[in-house]
Amino acid sequence: MLKRFFTLIPAVVLGLYTSVANAEVVMRSKPWQLWLQSPMSPTAEKVYDLNNFLLWIEIAIVIFVMGLMAYILIRFNEKANPEPSKTTHNTLLEVVWTAVPILILVVIAVPSLKTLYFADHTEEAEMTLKVTGNQWYWSYTYPDYDDLEFDSIFVADEDLEAGQPRMLTVDNPVVLPANTNIRLLLNSNDVIHNWAIPSLAVKLDTTPGRTNETWVSINEPGDYYGMCSELCGVNHGFMPIHIKAVPKEEFTKWLVKAKEEFASNDAAPETNTLRLAQADVVAR
Ligand SMILES: [Cu+2]
Numbered sequence: 001m002l003k004r005f006f007t008l009i010p011a012v013v014l015g016l017y018t019s020v021a022n023a024e025v026v027m028r029s030k031p032w033q034l035w036l037q038s039p040m041s042p043t044a045e046k047v048y049d050l051n052n053f054l055l056w057i058e059i060a061i062v063i064f065v066m067g068l069m070a071y072i073l074i075r076f077n078e079k080a081n082p083e084p085s086k087t088t089h090n091t092l093l094e095v096v097w098t099a100v101p102i103l104i105l106v107v108i109a110v111p112s113l114k115t116l117y118f119a120d121h122t123e124e125a126e127m128t129l130k131v132t133g134n135q136w137y138w139s140y141t142y143p144d145y146d147d148l149e150f151d152s153i154f155v156a157d158e159d160l161e162a163g164q165p166r167m168l169t170v171d172n173p174v175v176l177p178a179n180t181n182i183r184l185l186l187n188s189n190d191v192i193h194n195w196a197i198p199s200l201a202v203k204l205d206t207t208p209g210r211t212n213e214t215w216v217s218i219n220e221p222g223d224y225y226g227m228c229s230e231l232c233g234v235n236h237g238f239m240p241i242h243i244k245a246v247p248k249e250e251f252t253k254w255l256v257k258a259k260e261e262f263a264s265n266d267a268a269p270e271t272n273t274l275r276l277a278q279a280d281v282v283a284r
Contacts, residue, residue, distance in 0.1 A: 028199040028225060037199040040219045043119040044201035050115050054108065061104075119201065122215035125183035129176065133186075133193030133206035133228070136235035140174045145255050150262040154238045168225045173242035175258070177251035178221045186212045191233060197226030197241055205230055218245040 028037045039048040075081065130141035134151075142148040155169040176182060186195055188206040196203040204212050218224065226241035246254065 028223075039199065039201065040222075040224065041200040041202075041216050042219075043115075043216065044199060046115045046118055047201040050111055053111060057104065057108065119214060121213050122181045122183060122217075124181050125215065126180045127177075128183040128185060129174070131174075131184060131186045131195050131206060133188035133190070133195070133232070133239075135190045135233050136228075136239045138170075138174075138193075138195070138228075138239060138241060139189075142255075146259065148255065148259055148262060150258070152242070154235075154240060165225065167237070168227075168240045168242060170240055170242045173223075173244040175244045175246060175251065175254050176216075176218060177248045178218045178245040180248065181217050182215060184214045184216060186214070192230050193228045193232045193239070194230035195226070195241060196229035197224050197243060199224055200226075200243075202226075203229060218243070221245045221247055221250075 028040075036048060036051065039045040076084070127142070127144045130143060132139040132141070137151055137153045139149065139151050150172050152170045152172045152174060155164065155171055157166060160166060160169060184195075184202065184204075186204050186206040187210065188208045190208060192208070193206045194203060195206055200216050200218065202214060202216055204214050206212065222245055224241075224243040224245060226243075228236055228239040228241075230236075232239075
């Protein structure tokens with residue numbers, strides 16, 4: 001049993017590696033990648049920089065604490081210091097070890113709050129995208145373009161076309177113009193979901209009965225992937241997010257086509273149930 005387990009691991013790893021390496025789609029993360037995905041929106045750039053900044057502070061603290069521990073171990077062990085001092089208080093030292101951490105926290109709080117407020121909303125939205133979470137797929141509405149609306153549903157492994165990434169492909173990706181300030185309004189039809197795209201640093205709950213707001217401006221045309229990031233039920237792992245960012249002119253052309261394609265919304269619920277049933281089978 002154990003032997004089988006150990007031969008399975010390299011097989012799975014190799015399989016994962018080749019399936020990603022063969023993909024024609026430019027993925028935002030690479031096999032064996034460490035670190036964050038490259039930031040692709042103004043908010044993501046700020047989050048990325050904040051992470052780097054915090055890491056330097058962390059490294060400094062770790063080095064200081066480790067150094068202090070090493071010094072104590074060497075200087076005050078039983079051999080080097082047979083008669084320990086009975087000192088219990090040192091006012092200056094106590095003030096310092098209280099004040100310094102507070103100062104560090106203040107230094108961290110300033111850029112953190114700045115980033116939070118920056119990500120909160122945009123005053124200059126050029127368009128709005130409404131995102132609705134459903135068990136277990138996403139719906140997208142474009143209120144500025146005749147309320148164009150469609151569902152974005154998971155594509156099961158057996159229906160994938162060449163180059164489509166596994167577990168991240170949907171039937172209708174949400175198409176958005178690049179370099180455009182987009183107001184995002186998130187809500188849910190049933191339970192709490194979370195619309196999360198790492199490379200854009202968007203990660204916000206979609207909560208039934210309320211609308212959460214954030215915004216995004218995508219730096220470059222391309223494909224951006226994310227997943228529902230709030231445990232929302234049995235098919236939680238099968239509601240990926242695929243954003244197709246296109247140049248503005250192409251977006252206008254897509255709108256014309258999409259309005260035709262998604263005009264007959266009456267047929268939609270039936271198709272959805274069918275596809276959902278498929279996703280349900282996959283989940284089991
Ligand atoms: Cu969900």
